Amino acid sequence: MNDPELDRLRAAVDVLAEAAPDDLLGSIRGWDSLAVLMFISHCEHAHGVILTGPQVRACVRVRDLLALLPR
Amino acid sequence: MHSSLSHFRIAGLAVTTGSVERDFIADGLAAGLERAQLERVAAAVGLRRRLVAADGVTALDLCEDAARRLLDALEVDASSIDAVVFVTQTPDHPQPNNASLLHGRLGLSKAALSFDLSHGCSGWVYGLHQAALLCAHGGAARVLLCAGDTLSRLTNRDDRSIDPIFGDAGSAALVERTGLAEPWHFVFGTDGSGARLISVPAGGARLPVTESTCVVHRDPDGHARHDGNLRMDGAAVMAFALREVPGAVRSVLAAAGWERPDACAFHQANRFVLTSVVRAAGLDPATVPMDLAERFGNQSSCSVPTVLASALAARLAEGPVRLLACGFGVGLSWAAAAGVVGPAVCPPVLPFPRP
Numbered sequence: 001m002n003d004p005e006l007d008r009l010r011a012a013v014d015v016l017a018e019a020a021p022d023d024l025l026g027s028i029r030g031w032d033s034l035a036v037l038m039f040i041s042h043c044e045h046a047h048g049v050i051l052t053g054p055q056v057r058a059c060v061r062v063r064d065l066l067a068l069l070p071r
Numbered sequence: 072m073h074s075s076l077s078h079f080r081i082a083g084l085a086v087t088t089g090s091v092e093r094d095f096i097a098d099g100l101a102a103g104l105e106r107a108q109l110e111r112v113a114a115a116v117g118l119r120r121r122l123v124a125a126d127g128v129t130a131l132d133l134c135e136d137a138a139r140r141l142l143d144a145l146e147v148d149a150s151s152i153d154a155v156v157f158v159t160q161t162p163d164h165p166q167p168n169n170a171s172l173l174h175g176r177l178g179l180s181k182a183a184l185s186f187d188l189s190h191g192c193s194g195w196v197y198g199l200h201q202a203a204l205l206c207a208h209g210g211a212a213r214v215l216l217c218a219g220d221t222l223s224r225l226t227n228r229d230d231r232s233i234d235p236i237f238g239d240a241g242s243a244a245l246v247e248r249t250g251l252a253e254p255w256h257f258v259f260g261t262d263g264s265g266a267r268l269i270s271v272p273a274g275g276a277r278l279p280v281t282e283s284t285c286v287v288h289r290d291p292d293g294h295a296r297h298d299g300n301l302r303m304d305g306a307a308v309m310a311f312a313l314r315e316v317p318g319a320v321r322s323v324l325a326a327a328g329w330e331r332p333d334a335c336a337f338h339q340a341n342r343f344v345l346t347s348v349v350r351a352a353g354l355d356p357a358t359v360p361m362d363l364a365e366r367f368g369n370q371s372s373c374s375v376p377t378v379l380a381s382a383l384a385a386r387l388a389e390g391p392v393r394l395l396a397c398g399f400g401v402g403l404s405w406a407a408a409a410g411v412v413g414p415a416v417c418p419p420v421l422p423f424p425r426p
Contacts, residue, residue, distance in 0.1 A: 014115070033232060033305055034343075037306060038343075040306060040313070041347040044351055045350060050310050050313050050314050052307060053304055053307040053310060
């Protein structure tokens with residue numbers, strides 16, 4: 001099933017361009033401090049939500065990132 | 072804190088950079104990193120070239136050069152300066168302060184007041200506020216405001232999370248008392264709960280430099296540093312900037328009664344952070360120079376002056392320009408100012424020593 005939020009996330013964070021919800025962030029090539037910044041910027045821009053570094057670093061899978069976004 | 076001050080103007084401003092060019096891609100390749108990853112970071116963050124100080128050159132030297140060039144350009148006699156405010160977190164010594172050392176080098180009047188102001192990326196706006204206070208209420212007719220840092224000296228070469236970011240530079244601005252009643256508006260903020268997010272733990276009274284503070288450790292991501300090195304939690308600082316800076320910008324523009332400024336001089340953290348902050352603040356990106364970190368590096372307290380003396384120099388020379396200036400960083404602290412600048416003299420940005 002299409003998830004528009006996942007599509008927006010894929011567009012906003014370059015290394016998540018082909019990511020699936022169950023993918024482990026630690027196994028995604030390029031998931032690094034820059035990717036974390038891209039995600040924080042995306043959350044603020046798309047949702048007005050300002051996440052902290054620990055919130056993002058605590059995520060294990062892509063679906064954990066999606067869970068941080070308001071639906 | 073909000074503050075409004077009038078009866079002062081910025082007569083001119085000069086910036087002197089370090090003279091040693093460092094290239095992000097070349098340095099990364101030399102460190103054994105993959106070109107593709109380096110290109111990705113360079114494109115996304117805006118890291119290309121930076122200028123760092125040559126061996127033995129300090130922020131004091133860079134600011135002295137800027138001050139001499141500025142006073143020459145303005146044809147101002149150094150003996151007419153009533154006060155020196157020196158913004159830096161990389162002074163020559165714990166004692167005496169850089170302001171006193173610069174006072175001696177320039178041969179200023181013994182009646183002059185001089186002090187250092189310890190702030191980083193928000194520091195130029197703090198310094199401008201102090202200089203304005205001295206003009207508006209402190210009996211000064213001319214204040215030399217210097218701001219400069221050599222943060223590239225504080226990073227560990229093996230800490231790729233932060234070492235490629237910083238450039239070194241020093242600035243000098245001449246702030247003068249005038250009869251102009253049009254006020255500048257200032258907004259300041261501090262979040263000391265985040266003080267450790269940007270820090271150099273060792274080297275002060277709390278943790279003096281010892282053999283143990285010089286032992287290099289690697290963090291879980293492999294970045295190497297010792298306790299005397301600068302470290303920064305980039306994600307937390309990004310969140311801080313997005314949380315605090317847009318509100319400060321809106322507040323200072325509301326105080327000035329401006330829907331939008333003519334020009335903006337933001338701290339040049341890097342293009343990625345700046346783009347996000349400017350977007351969140353609702354500013355027109357076309358009015359905000361954002362590429363200075365790609366040319367000079369993140370210059371800490373000198374980045375706002377570098378915007379003024381390079382990207383905005385021609386406009387300031389013609390003046391007047393309704394300017395928004397904004398810095399944010401170590402402290403954590405943020406500062407925004409809105410006021411009219413120009414005509415103002417801005418000599419060219421030059422390296423020191425000159426080629």
